[in-house]
Amino acid sequence: MTTSFLRRSTRILVVNPNSSVGMTHGVEDAIRRMDLADSTEIYTYTAPSESPASINDGDDVIASSEVVYKDLTSSGALKQYDAVLVACFSVHPLVERLGELDGSRGKLAVTGIFEASVLASLSLITTPPLNTVPARKWGIVTTGKYWEAHLTQGVSTFLGVDPRSPNDKFAGVETTGLDAGDFHGGVDPEFIRQKLSEATKRLLSKGAVECVVMGCAGMAGLDNIIRSAAIDKYGPEQGNQVLIIDGVKAGVGLLEQMVRNRRMFQSA
Known part of the structure; x- marks a missing residue:
């Protein structure tokens, strides 16, 4: 045989x-x-x-x-x-x-995890019929202020687009003011929840955001906080439809x- x-x-x-x-x-x-x-x-x-x-x-x-x-x-x-x-x-x-x-x-x-999250988000957001409703968006919630410009530029470079041109699908970057290490000890969990929730709600205020990317490896396992913020912002039906991308x-x-x-x- x-x-x-x-x-x-x-x-x-x-x-x-x-x-x-x-x-x-x-x-x-x-x-x-x-x-x-x-x-x-x-x-x-x-x-x-x-x-x-x-x-x-x-x-x-x-x-x-x-x-x-x-x-x-x-x-x-x-x-x-x-x-x-x-x-x-x-x-x-x-x-x-x-x-x-x-x-x-x-x-x-x-x-x-940055590159993978961008590709995952673009593959998942809905493309509505032309000129019917505003474009669906994705965006990033991350840690400190430094990352706003770094990640915004990174998205443009990765996608090969001019960073000065408007991007109807990218809602941008919102920061918590925390460091990556704060998510794993040393900081009151309620304070982390507050800061992450606030940043998520600011992102969701920028339009029809369908995908929220957790912009830090240290955020792994904290998607429940983002989900709660989405429900608070959008209501249970729409909030539960938001896709939370773990890089x-x-x-x-x-x-x-x-x-x-x-x-x-x-x-x-």
């Missing part, structure tokens, strides 16, 4: 580029709630202690990129994986830098498909 092996597993490494183990645990909890294929294996990585404990501005982004890139490339660990998800909601250099490297079977499939989940799902597509479409 002759047998053939027809399926291969997909091994995804989820990289937390800051050194907070607590934030990695929050990301892991979000992944455990996903309905994944049996052939998908997820592994997590926390940056060494030299990396910032919370990525709060551009300097932290660059520092974390240098530490993680050096650690992952010197160890040869990436050869074990098919794909990498960079779990920092920013235009993170690791997405481009790791995408140039090889994994277990050729080029790594790499995305960040970690969006990223894992996108990478599963990227790996499958590469196997289907690349030359043998």
